[in-house]
Amino acid sequence: MALRPVHVIVKALDSSAVGRFWAEALGWTAYSPGVGTYVGPSGGLIWPHPVAVGIDVVPVPEPGTTTKNRVHLDLATTSAAHQAELVERVRALGATPVDVGQGEVPWTVLADPEGNEFCVLEPREVYRDTGPIAAVVVDCADPRAMARFWGEATDWTLHEVADDHATLRSADGVGPYLEFLRTPDVKTVPDRVHLDLLPYPGDDREAEVARLRALGAADLDVGQGDVPWTCLTDPEGHEFCVLAPH
Numbered sequence: 001m002a003l004r005p006v007h008v009i010v011k012a013l014d015s016s017a018v019g020r021f022w023a024e025a026l027g028w029t030a031y032s033p034g035v036g037t038y039v040g041p042s043g044g045l046i047w048p049h050p051v052a053v054g055i056d057v058v059p060v061p062e063p064g065t066t067t068k069n070r071v072h073l074d075l076a077t078t079s080a081a082h083q084a085e086l087v088e089r090v091r092a093l094g095a096t097p098v099d100v101g102q103g104e105v106p107w108t109v110l111a112d113p114e115g116n117e118f119c120v121l122e123p124r125e126v127y128r129d130t131g132p133i134a135a136v137v138v139d140c141a142d143p144r145a146m147a148r149f150w151g152e153a154t155d156w157t158l159h160e161v162a163d164d165h166a167t168l169r170s171a172d173g174v175g176p177y178l179e180f181l182r183t184p185d186v187k188t189v190p191d192r193v194h195l196d197l198l199p200y201p202g203d204d205r206e207a208e209v210a211r212l213r214a215l216g217a218a219d220l221d222v223g224q225g226d227v228p229w230t231c232l233t234d235p236e237g238h239e240f241c242v243l244a245p246h
Helices: 015-026 080-092 143-153 205-215
Strands: 003-012 029-031 037-040 054-059 071-075 108-111 117-120 133-140 156-161 165-170 177-182 193-199 230-233 239-242
Touching: 003 015, 015 029, 015 037, 015 054, 015 080, 071 193, 080 108, 080 117, 133 143, 143 156, 143 165, 143 177, 143 205, 205 230, 205 239
Parallel strands: 003 054, 071 117, 133 177, 193 239
Antiparallel strands: 003 193, 029 037, 037 054, 071 133, 108 117, 156 165, 165 177, 230 239
16 A cells, blocks of 8 residues: 655645646646646646646635745756746746745745745756656655655655655656755744645555554644545644545
């Protein structure tokens, strides 16, 4: 048994506007299959996508806080010119520069129109085949422990692990990486960004949830009520959901 990351949830007051932003930023398409806006590769809605990890922008009634999200996206570029063009383009779409204490770095830190941070990376060989999203990045206290949990929780493969960072990716070697970075700050508020995981067809969602609890996940009540997914937190308190099998 295993689970696969299928999309990143982004909470927004205006899910349509934020969805359009991310579609334009990634060169993807914004779809409206339900109450939110799903952003995925162009050419028609395919979910779960065999390669990409999409973005599902869901409407919420409350605005975000000024606290930095502990989950963010890194965007890939192929050249210095591409990086400069992408930064210019997303700023024209409503992105704003953000100072999270990064200092002098070769990447650019920005926030989407509702304040969710993301980075436009300089060209890196490791991300040459990821598509527009290079990585889903999670701030944490213990990357090794996070890698153990998420490596057991999902069917993704551990690529690199050290005291200050750890990296996983689909066993097929496609799509973005899932990265854990050690940071000194601690989680204080719910994130506006989190991962959703999906069982494979024929797998038992409740059995998967029980397995995650045994690995150290905890139940989470965000007022979701009776829904066909299960809200949990990982051992460091990062929210995620296990969806019903597709």
